[in-house]
Amino acid sequence: MTRSFDFPGGIFPPERKIISTRQLLREAALPTRVVLPLDQHIGQAAEPCVRVGQAVKTGEPVAIGQGMLTADLHASITGTVTAIEACPIPHPSQGRYLAVVIERDPDAPETWQRMPALDWRSADSDTLTERLTRSGVVGLGGAGFPTQIKARVHERHRIDTLIVNAAECEPYITADDLLLRTYPQEVLDGARLLARLAGAERILVGIEDNKPEAIAALQAALADSSPERDTCPIEIRVVTTRYPSGGEKQLIKRLLDREVPSGGLPADIGVLCHNPGTLRATLQAVRDGQPLVSRIVTLTGEALAHPGNVEARLGTPIHSLLEEAGLKERELGQLLMGGPLMGFPLASTALPIVKTTNCLVAATRTELPPPPVEQPCIRCGACEEVCPASLLPQQLYWFARGREHDKAQLFNLFDCIECGACAYVCPSHIPLVQYYRATKGEIRAHRLEAQRAEHARHRFEFRQARIEREAAEKEARRQARAKAASRVTAHNAEAEPSPRGKPALGPDSKEQLKQLRIAQAAAKASLRKAEKALARAGESGNDDTADLEVQVATAQENLQAIETRLASAKEASST
Template structure:
């Protein structure tokens, strides 16, 4: 089954070697200034080994890993330092050799900058590796043998979402997958990590895609990339001359790289809101994740690094680094020559969906695709929002086809039912609506807060239902035990007569009247005696020795 249109009409692109197809159009989108050229001027550079590494035990969506080393242990490069605890957790490996100094909480890269448990390694500069493992001839392996190799490499999604790769592959393995899509769109401003990776290591990317295609038994494999990335397209075209991998060229707009937008552009079919890509027979992976799969299988190396873009006007030499996981952000900024006077804001990710980072001692994680040391010119102070003028620009820009102005109204009024009915959870928080809003309303912030409130309310509701169910189950068990228990006879003392032996009294109405009358008479008599004693004269006090007369 073929999912793509005919070849490009553009002769320049068609002259490039390789199979290329034009993507289907998708709704909405914007064309912001990209700010990409500065970080693409130089090649990918390896970083010197940092003196300290801070490896978070949770770098992905899911549960944290369990440390298998302790303070004082010496570790080697590629040595496992944490074990996966379930299917949403990952094995974690040491990025360099050194000594574990401590395991404690530290600020990490997340929207709330919450502290997470990290393994601190004081590196020794030797970069001493474990005994080298022979490369695997993956073509000789069965799928059942190949999947554990990928699973044990500790890879999560490197496009920003950080979904664990093993869990995603597990979901796809339970469904029939006809197409693997390698997402190389990288549409958000400032980020160039994937473009640089393809430009310089396209052969490895293609092999990684072929490995992943074989592992999930997909019939087709395509790489979706934006039209403007000519150097990356040229590199891919040369590398796929002996491959079945195809190239699909996307329109240059944001957010062309969103999961649902890429699927619609490649297949021409819109993925329903309550469906996963695997439900449509599609498996989607980021370029960085595919490259990590290549290294895990072809080179027998677990994931200990990623390509990260360092950019922003506050950096003298922006570029793409192959950064070790756990490298402090401040260490990378120093390598690029940061101008602290011009440094106004640190952003992780792109300028539209990225999060602001206040503590630059936080470490690089697998999902850290871009670090921006922005100036005031790039990230000006927030302008106070003005009233909505109902211009409709936000609705035109929305790639999900929502009505942002209506969602804003319901968010302000906290109307949960209307928010759900108008597709709040279909919002991908791309920020296109906020970007075009002339009133400078932070629409995404409103939607994000509403999602959190609804999720919290649902959590409270589910918790209360859970406790209610537990209570009812407890009551049922008690009743069942009582019903099933054998009747027991109490042991009575020998001197207490039984109920049969006790004389049984009889009730008489006449006798009851007589008893009441007798009780009343006794009360009256007692009252007379009390009154009489109080009215009698007191006896004189006799002196000692005097006789009574």
């Protein structure tokens, strides 16, 4: 029997999963209107590539990812783009974000725009990675990390193990459970695909023992695998149920007895983790050419008459899903997205589901009553005993309250996975995770502000350097003109007048006056010509005017010298 390791802490909250596992997985009704936010993933938001009034097919790109850490977005229904505007979305901030709104004609048939199918066993890695980039696949376990980035992790890390994170430890949520019961072979093939891309030598499926039907389905699919599928050995490892076994670092510890370093990633220790939903979406993108336009959502809670799991199109209004599940509005006390420990409350049922919507809990007031009033910390240490990351939650709480950000980071605040185990056991009912989350947000905001200030400082320094350089170049040109003019003056003092003029005659000669007047007219014409050339260069925006400025200065000095001689000749002739 395979040895099982363990992680520190953890809790045993009521599972309440049986509520949504009595019915088979089904497809939700096709919505007539979807709202697709442009930032349904970690990283930079996508940019719209459609316009209002444009007709789109299901699977057609409506927004293109920008930068490296991003993801494309596709139309989840066939219809017309009716708006590209800021809309409320399901997010802890309860803010409004730019979204593409699509409406369909209920009487019109659905048409798809799919990409060409690929054989993942024979296609090269670059082709497969590009397909994931264009398919908009992200982590469906709740994080929303772009999958194509994980597919390229082998470029910097050596990966020996790919873990299928099927623990699904959060109470109420059964989306992965029903997915594994219904599509076990697709999940395993998706794991084989990504293992090949990452260069992994083996695949481990980590699943808790409270999912016997899913375990049986996986074992049957593994037994039925054809030889061509056995590209990478797969092992199913069943672990005892304890929250939060589904945490990435915690599951790695349980399966491999490896610890992800503080501030590090699983790839640093040769491991890659993927959610079952992500693996199936990856296979569909490659094998079927189908981008990510839907996901499985758990609809549960005692305020629903028909709880279960549905595969729903992205952007579907939450209220339509709840109505299908028989929402009893009078009994609804609280609506959560995610589970009761790591999820967050929703202020409205009009919000759309997004790529990271794995569960909607419609709870009654009795089922999930409002939290008691927060009391002062009694320093009991219970939070420290259950922390799965071996942190000191009590100390982090005091640092968070006192806004001592440096100390909070010194005590590894960012290693907190926000599982909520500490708040669950706190006898003072302190919402510890809210304090940690707020402090992380403040630290990130300060870092961003510091980065912007540093960027502004560099811009100021570059601007000052540019101004000083331009001033030095201008001064060099001025000095060059001055030297050129002085040379002309010296030359005119020693030599005869301009070649157009005749040799200087005696001061009492009328011929000399005539020749000097001719030279004066020629010098004036030469000056006007040089000045016009300089003016034309300035109007055309030509910065290279130094030679023309020297010519103007030279012509001015030449004219001045001739006029001086002419004045002297006139004075001499008058005497």
